Amino acid sequence: MRNLITVLLLFLSVVGFAQNRKAYNEIDKKIDKLLSEMTIQEKVGQMTQIAVEILLKKPGSLTEPDELDPEKLAQCIKKYKVGSILNIGITAQTRENWHKWIETIQDMALKERVKIPVLYGIDAIHGNNYTANSVLFPQQIAQAASFNRALVKKAAEITAYETRASFIPWTFSPVLDLGRKPIWSRVYETFGEDPYLVSELGKAMVTGYQGSSSSIDKYHVAACLKHYMGYSMSLTGLDRTPAWIPERELREYFLPSFAAAIAIGAKTVMVNSGEINGVPVHTNKYILTDVLKKELKFKGFALTDWMDIQFLVDRHHVAKDYKEATMMAINAGIDMSMVPVDYTFCDDLVALVNEGKVSMSRIDDAVRRILRVKFDVGLFDNPVGKASDYKEFNGVAHNKTNYEITSECITLLKNTNNLLPLKTDKKILVTGPAANSMVALNGGWSRRWQGTNSDETEKDKNTIYEAIQNVFGSKNVDFAQGAKFNAPSDLNTALSKSEKADVVVLCLGEDSYAETPGNIQDLTLPAAQLELARALKASGKPIVLVLTEGRPRIISAIEPLCSAVIHAYLPGNEGGNVVANVLAGKVNPSGKLPYTYPRYPNYLFNYYRKYTEEVDNSYNPQWEFGYGLSYTTFKYSNLKLSSKVLTEGQPITVSVDITNTGNQMGKESVLLFVSDLVASITPEAKRLRAFEKISLEPGKTQTVTFKITGEQLSFVDATLKRVTEPGEFVVTVGDQKATFNYR
Template identity: 55%
Template sequence: MKRIFMIAAFLFLNLLILSAQAQKTGSETDKKVDALIAKMTLEEKVGQMTEVTSDVVSTTTNGVHEIDPAKIKEAILKYHVGSILNVSGHAYERKHWYEVISAIQAEAGKDRLKIPVIYGIDAIHGVTYTVGSTLFPQEIAMAATFNKDIAYKAGTITAYETRASYIPWNYSPVLDLGKSPLWPRIYETFGEDPYLIKTMGASIIKGYQGNDISDKFHVAACMKHYLGYGDPVSGKDRTPAWIPDRYMREYFLPPFAEAVKAGARTLMINSGEINGVPIHASHYMLTDVLRGELHFDGIAVTDWRDIEYLHDRHHIAATQKDAVRIAVNAGVDMSMVPYEYSFYNYLIELVHEGKVPMSRINEAVHRILKVKYELGLFERPVGIPDDYPKFGSDEFKNVSLQAATEAITLLKNKNNILPLKKDMKVLVTGPTANTMRSLDGGWSYTWQGDQADVFAANKNTVLKAIRQKIGQENVSYEPGATFDSLLNVNAVVNAAKNADVIVLCLGELSYTENVGNIDDLNLPRAQTDLANELAKTGKPVILVLAEGRPRVVTEAESHSNATLMTYFNGNEGGDALANILFGDANPSGRLPVTYPRFANALVNYYRKNLENGNSDDSHGYNPLYEFGFGLSYTTFAYSNLHLSKPELTENETLTVTVDVKNTGQREGKESVLLYSSQSYASIAPDFKRLRAFDKVSLQPGETKTVTFKITAKDLAFVNDLSKTVTEPGEFKIMIGDQVQTFNYKSDLVPDRAGKL
């Protein structure tokens, strides 16, 4: 009798919770979700919160991958798994993806409530795990375009091709602050500036999700990695960071806040720990800030094994079961377990023991099911193959080529040596010259991108693109060095004797996550030695840097006549570079990071005035190239910077206009960057901050007026009480070489707590 009473009480409490949720969220989708949850057992609910990797439900024999009937039956019918992710081995053909997803969803259709599985994939620069897809520049290169429209188009195409692979959930974009150049995932970010990140991030999210993610051409975006992942103290992946709350809110939080406003439906959690607290265990970050302040109502999913790591790595949970309790109560909705079902078993026990409330389970499951309904998975769990005729099309490839072209950043061009003449004899050399791995980077066909030369064999490396551009007879090639050792240097030097110019390609091989950790930011010595030997030949050297982060190249770069940064520029990166080298395209990229001169002088551009150095300090801010720097084959002049008023108040908008003229001889694109600085504030102000940008195309002699709108909110900072305030005082607006000053005044002066 007592047991019956307890069950009745449990069901009554469950109905009260669902009723309260329905009162708060009254949409038709919410009502459908609540009705479904009311039918679910605890086991079915916890299954929805469980995500396993595809290896758990697959077998691979002699290189042939397929869904294992017994394993998928166990996952779905026994454990009611709500999500599966990843790829086994390497990229699949679309046909195989159709078979995989169809088998999974067919099994889901046999479960009692027929809830579809939501499949997730890291399509971070195109559909990285589908053969023949359109691979775009990595995010760091996309940021260098300073072109919001390209980011949106890339997001739209990636969504189309992801759905064409029958997958509705994309673990992208990365919104981490790429603050530390040592960090191996910096190439996955939109750079070091919060405004650039949030603007490009919001654009690509809108491309991914469109106006309705239930249609067959869009996917659910996943903003990651919330929060503070990109600035570990050591620079190593998944290692501790020390970030004061004020800094977290000033620099790290804005991209995520903007992504929530843009409608991102899911979020992945930072694998690291901040100030000793793993984010997966932080109720403050996952509930108070994410839900209470940002009002995010989508799915919060862990990263790989990160609940398990609360015990194994972070040592804040004495047992694996306790790790599950801590994470779920902190605000985790779905666990990327990913190899077995311990999370499922532990969580059911914890609910029965009263250590995880049913309200927390219902809340998490509501979010998961709502996204599944929004994606249209209940009506269309598998797409129709013939609905995607543009997959891998020339139309899509041309957008990738445009992005790759606008990303390439010209850093030096002594005596206008570039563009080169097409009848020149060119020696191509260096470890990044003839591999797609240094164009695509990690997350390309495989996790580490180590099979890019196989899967992208029909694409042009830098060497192949140059040969195609000016003819094989005009191009000689010697590798000169691997990434960390010299090869036959004499052969390179001898080849240089017959060349008019040397294209020296240095940089990095593909990598990601902890595999990309390094102990020295300097370019490997062998590559610098190759540059030094080539400099001795007296032939002009065009230095091409294909790398995912700004490796210190000061010595090698000092010998170059021209320097170009290509980042990890995607499958069309070789052609884009050849077009720029020989004048068929005009470079317009700008650095989205500060390029350091020395390995121990790593300062972001939004530095404090103290970091500039003084008369007694010769070691102040002195990068090789500053954030936002980039040259063109034409020249631009700025004039007539005008502010609509000399004073701004809290309810007004300041209109800023500036004229930009193409003063050169060829068409070009110019990224117009607006910076502001505050002269004095209660917190030491940043030297300058990017507040707006736009990109314009100008014919020779053409002038355009570029207009920006600035409000008091755009000038705000986070004070020492973690409150966002705009303090009265003098401000500067800086665009190009133009500077204007205005005053911000407010009759409602906030106190230190941010209250008026």
């Protein structure tokens, strides 16, 4: 029977491959036909992406819905033959207005001679955040804390569904940069600091967005990997500033997450806006063509970020004018330019082709890649959607999943004398700038780029204060702001009310921001918030610190003053409800830190530090990557290796028993680290090589099994080859350790 099943599966896989091959051959023929019929203007138009702002009747207007200007749209589509549009205007649109926009755009495009639909893209990064009333999930950094591939995939599936419900087939997500620089303003858009975690959750998110087929149905969208690559590692930590990254480091830490997502069929890539080793990535043919398209065999297209070809002139100063910048970028391997507010790119690129400075073969390659994606997302068959196909938009099931993933993100970092969970009869003062703010829960990219209007757009959702009232009863809960994010406010009221409370829930963190406006000069939490914590401590009441922040702000001055610390990251629309239920014990926290939480502003380490960084106990973070407490306890035991010797082609099986030794059900992320004791490139103290999330009832034991291969232990050596060197390794799971040798 087993042999019969194997034969059947093999037959079905061969048939499926043949069908896909046939479909691809048919699409190739259609693309060839289109290319043979297109003028240079039409081809360059396909390589052009314009922002919808310049197509509106009242650009920058706060009026919703915004309206498209027919004359401006005609210039875009009829004159310049533009093939892609992005963005939202100033604020999130209703689904109805999205439908009207997309239908109007596609109607005009399909009346053109070659009848190629427009590819619309949007930053749907934690839900379809630019459509009114869509589900807003936790930001990526919070999802990373769940260490749960299945939930990350499910959130992406719902995001894809709700994005396609607006007739939009393309999202500029996921971010696969490493969140290695805590001060960087885009840490919250990442899956954290570890290359393996980013790779695994990145694959889950891409699969959720695109589905498992090479073609994308009406409930899925094309993914866009951001920001290829090394974007997050600027020397200053400030957004879009220069990075110096040796190629060995690029390949060891920054390339794997992109390579993993490309290997499973990610359709598009957005390029790093910055420069590496003095060369803007948009002009780096080695990175864009040799590595991305040849080495990784990427079949999709590479897109610039906002105005990045023009910035080669205005910021980087490597080109004398926009025309030269266009030549440099396209010849390096850029396929589509997010121009996005004029048509200089079109004029310049047509001229460059006519002058022989950009070859027709380069143009055809770019257009072929773009058309392929348009076919893959089904635009040629269904350029617009059908509203009735999306009845689950913002429905009960989608919001339930949002609550579930948020529940697994929240990370308990401190719980002195088991202060938490709180009894429901406790008198609680809720205070702090993040206590009564939906802005603080959602952060940037929430209805607007900077996320500044969540208190209005999400007013039907619960802030932390409102949710605590619902759970503990309004008679038991009082509120005082106590401080603003960056300035004193209402401190005396907070102190007065704290005297009547049994416990203070202090909600501190960051106001919303995105990209460069989020640059800061000091990673320490602002002085007004620290002052509030110090003042409240004088009341003698226990303090529960709740952090809502997009990056780990330094709190070492006030952490000793707090009896408990909850890290909520940027948890989205269900964040208030989940935090309240964590306080009440209705949710048992299971999140673990996806980054190292620093103790001092100038002592910034990643957990995969080198051994030299441990000298004189210099490695001393506030909390380490992978740290997180629970209301129950877990015991690790019986770590076993199937062999003490690992050889190529013969993996080792690692098993460990985890027992819930507490009195309630809990979830645990089981993290497997491996340490290479001696290597030709100085090895890290340890690296995450596997993880699994489990759920255990009290008193129950589960055996978790991992496999370790030689490839998993490999590193990039001095010759830029990925190798696994013979020697001794230590595997660590929880408090259990074992050694083995690779031969």
